[in-house]
Amino acid sequence: MAEPGSRRGRAHDAEGTREAILNAAEEVFAQHGFDGARIDAIAHAAGYNKSLIFQYFDDKLGLYGAVIRRADDQTRVWQNEALGTLLLAAESSINADQLRELLRKYVGLYFDYLVEHPRVLRIYMWEMAEGWQTFSKIMTQRDFDDVDQFAYVLAKLQDAGLMRSSFIAIQDLSTALFISILYLSLLPLYKVLLPNLDFYSSDELARAREFVTEFTVNGLLITALEAKP
Numbered sequence: 648m649a650e651p652g653s654r655r656g657r658a659h660d661a662e663g664t665r666e667a668i669l670n671a672a673e674e675v676f677a678q679h680g681f682d683g684a685r686i687d688a689i690a691h692a693a694g695y696n697k698s699l700i701f702q703y704f705d706d707k708l709g710l711y712g713a714v715i716r717r718a719d720d721q722t723r724v725w726q727n728e729a730l731g732t733l734l735l736a737a738e739s740s741i742n743a744d745q746l747r748e749l750l751r752k753y754v755g756l757y758f759d760y761l762v763e764h765p766r767v768l769r770i771y772m773w774e775m776a777e778g779w780q781t782f783s784k785i786m787t788q789r790d791f792d793d794v795d796q797f798a799y800v801l802a803k804l805q806d807a808g809l810m811r812s813s814f815i816a817i818q819d820l821s822t823a824l825f826i827s828i829l830y831l832s833l834l835p836l837y838k839v840l841l842p843n844l845d846f847y848s849s850d851e852l853a854r855a856r857e858f859v860t861e862f863t864v865n866g867l868l869i870t871a872l873e874a875k876p
Contacts, residue, residue, distance in 0.1 A: 668693045668700055673714050677766035680773035681711055681781040712785035718767045722760055726793075729753040733800045743809055744871040747864050754860045758827045762852060772832050811869050823863045830859050 671693035675684045686707055690697045704710040729749075736746050761768045774782050794817055801816030812819050834846045845851060 664695065664699070665703055668695060668703060668710070669714055669717055672710050673717075673766045673770070676711060676714060676773070677769040680770075680777065681707075682777075684711075686710075708781070708784060711781060714770070715782070715785060718764065718770075721764070722757070725753065725756050730796055730800065733797075733804070736804065738803070742871055743869050743873070746804070746809055747868050747870070750868060751860050751864050754824065754827070754863045755856055757824055758831075758856045758859055761827055761831055762856075768828060768831055771828055775828075809868060811867060819867060823867050826863055827859050830855060 668689070672684075672689045674692060675689045679685075679688075684707070686697050686700060689710070690700055693700070700710060704713055732749055735741075736749065797820060798817040801810070801820055804810050805813070805816050810816065810819065837844070837846050846855070
């Protein structure tokens with residue numbers, strides 16, 4: 648255990664403080680969106696004063712950006728795995744059904760992530776409602792690099808005749824992934840329309856995952872039977 652005031656102890660405290668602030672900010676941003684969130688409320692939820700928040704994150708936009716980046720980092724491991732696997736697929740003789748299995752895996756992982764992180768889901772819903780105005784202010788070169796990498800891979804798959812649409816490939820993928828967000832955002836409405844069903848039960852979520860995954864895969868990719876000889 649680190650001695651009080653030691654460099655290791657201070658680093659540990661700083662890390663814990665930062666995570667506590669991010670957790671509180673994620674909750675408040677999820678409840679109120681960027682414009683409606685107040686630093687006072689975040690400070691109260693985190694148990695720290697406003698000056699410390701500004702010390703760590705500069706301003707509210709910097710704090711919001713850190714919340715979004717943390718969510719991105721939480722999915723980055725399998726995003727990079729997906730990119731690498733798709734690149735190998737694009738440059739090898741992988742068949743249509745093998746590619747469909749790969750996409751099925753990663754769409755399912757994304758759906759699971761959103762179920763496990765409902766506050767992140769709600770922040771994305773706020774962004775959609777507000778035209779992604781705040782997100783556009785926190786974009787970094789990393790975001791553009793991600794788009795370029797996926798666009799290159801998807802264009803190669805498209806040229807190989809494995810994708811169903813001739814639409815811009817990165818738009819195809821982005822739209823397909825947001826089907827998970829759309830479906831989960833509609834669950835409260837489904838609950839109103841069909842009050843006798845528990846859409847949040849593990850069984851219903853598993854069924855929803857299968858539906859969203861198959862809907863996405865079938866919309867994006869051709870089958871082996873449809874592939875050109």
